Amino acid sequence: MDESATKRILLLGKTGVGKSSLANTIFGDATFQINHPSGSKSHPSQAETRSVNGRGITLIDTPGFFDVGRSEEEMKPEIVRCMTECAPGPHALLVVLKVEKFTEQERAVISKIIESFSEDVLKYAAVVFTHGDQLSEGMKIEEYVGQSEGLSELVMKCGGRCHVVDNKYWKTDNEDDDYRSNRFQVAELINTVDEIVTQNDGGHYANEMLQEVERAIQEEEKRLVKSSGNASQDVIRKQAKNNVFKSRTEKSPRKWIKGLFGFAVIAAILAAVAVMLLKLKDGEVITEATVDEETITAPIIKVIEEVTEEVSEVSPSISTIVEVVEDIIQPIVEIPEIIEDYLDKSSDLFEKTFDPWNNFE
Template identity: 60%
Template sequence: RTLNKQNLNTERIVLLGKTGTGKSSLANTIFGETRLKINHFNDSNACLSQSETKTVDGRSLTLIDTPGFFDPSRSEKLEHEMLSCITECAPGPHAFLIVLKAEKFTEHEKAVIAQLCEYFSEDVLKYTAVVFTHGDQLPEGMKIKDFVNESEALSDLVRKCGSRCHVIDNKYWKNNQEDEYRSNKFQVAELLNSIEDIVTENNGGYYTNEKLQTLETEIQKEENRVRKSSENLSQEEIRKQAKVNIIKRHMENAQKSWLKYFVGFAIITGLFAIVSLPKVWGPPPQGGAKQLQGGRGVKRGKKQTKKKKRLDTASTGRPHKRSAGDEA
């Protein structure tokens, strides 16, 4: 992991969380207007991140709304979703927002955090704030830090994130003038301050790793190709098109790799099945044939001995005995 101070004119912020936690609505609340599609990822075919950029309180913010990461129903699309996410935030995000509902912190939420750290690294939490939605579910007079302290697991998570946690309500706190704390305007201002603290604490840089840096290099090369073929596009449009091309190319390569693996596996499985088939119409094993033949031979020998004895007895009427004359 390295820190970078390039492209600081716009702060890139990634929103992570399960489907239905209110990530898209949170982005729109921060922007102060509807810029991202709500329920964008309810379509089972949608698996790409969406991003929008706007100046908020004098700062240029790019909010990257991700699909429902780590949802069990979306596990087969996770690689595509992660590719889309890191392409949108390349060369790296200045901050991550883990979006949770203000309700019980379950084992599944714990797994989300574990997978986040596994995919990026434990250092990612240094660039992270926790944002709770559905703030109206908090008991009257309770603040979000009081809610967090009721759960050991939540307390541990927020502590690892520099004790940065906030709460909003995209539905009921839009124009709340009676209680300043239960006001989206107040909470968004506090959240923006936390994002600024994250950038400052990390020396003005952003989170990155080798994968993100490699992807950024690839995007820049693609930008040059787009620029040559489309001279009338702005730099923003060129970069957007370059990202689309990169995602499409990686997905096509992934599908080709999967197909090769499937065909190879099918061939190997078929050969194994053929080799393992019993030889129903062929001759019996040689060892078994010999054993049978040997057994018949012994049995036939015994019958012949008994037959010879019967013949000897029949010719004399009694068993043959040698006499003294015979000895002479």
């Protein structure tokens, strides 16, 4: 199947709303795992491609990214997996909810979705309700939505797009009521995806992270083409995604430093190095003895610890930061000539900009 013509659809929602079952309903088979291992909080991201009503569709089923109590560290590998699977970006997002009372918990999930992506993401979204058997007899989903101010606001932000399925009771066609038929609802949903793509000029949703991941995948594809022989583009693309995922998760502290630490921490590291270099005594010979942990690592870590207290909500543990700093420092310790070069340049800059009336020393 031509991946360039395939529409990528991302399913989002808290654990237990029926995302995996909805994916199976759309595909018409049991492709996605429903009964997850006992005791597990969620399931790993899964992406599968099928032809649905003549369209190539890739569904990306996600774990409960927005569940209460899930730590960023716990979810990081799955977020990376999700980003690589839907790169360069989803053509449509399905916000999955149950036909039940729209509580503060559901509001919080929607807020987290917008916070994690952007307000613009709703231009590419539709709301899909599961457990359609809970609708009152003869009621359509639009009428149900109209009974809730919160749901009405959400659906309005999604361009008025909403659908309903029932993964348990609507598996067979209902001769007396076409509306309560998954076949009918899936056909309508696929039409809605077509409309979303058309309204967005054939494009897909993208943010900075997705763009960065796509660049990494394309670079990996170029590398694989040289050594893959006669492998198809689809096979190369799949392998490239897997390689990028492994690289991002195995080396995440280094590869994702900007996203995890924030610019404040990076600036602190650079500032600490600059101050340390300028404060080295004039004329001191740079050797391995002087370029040690006490001289370099300790003052940098001290600054990092101070800054991390202010950005603790978005920063990993101090131990993770220390590991990254050690990775940065080690090459400098091994090659002291680099420090000497930086010192010479810093000394020249100091002499040119020295102001005797300034208290800086």
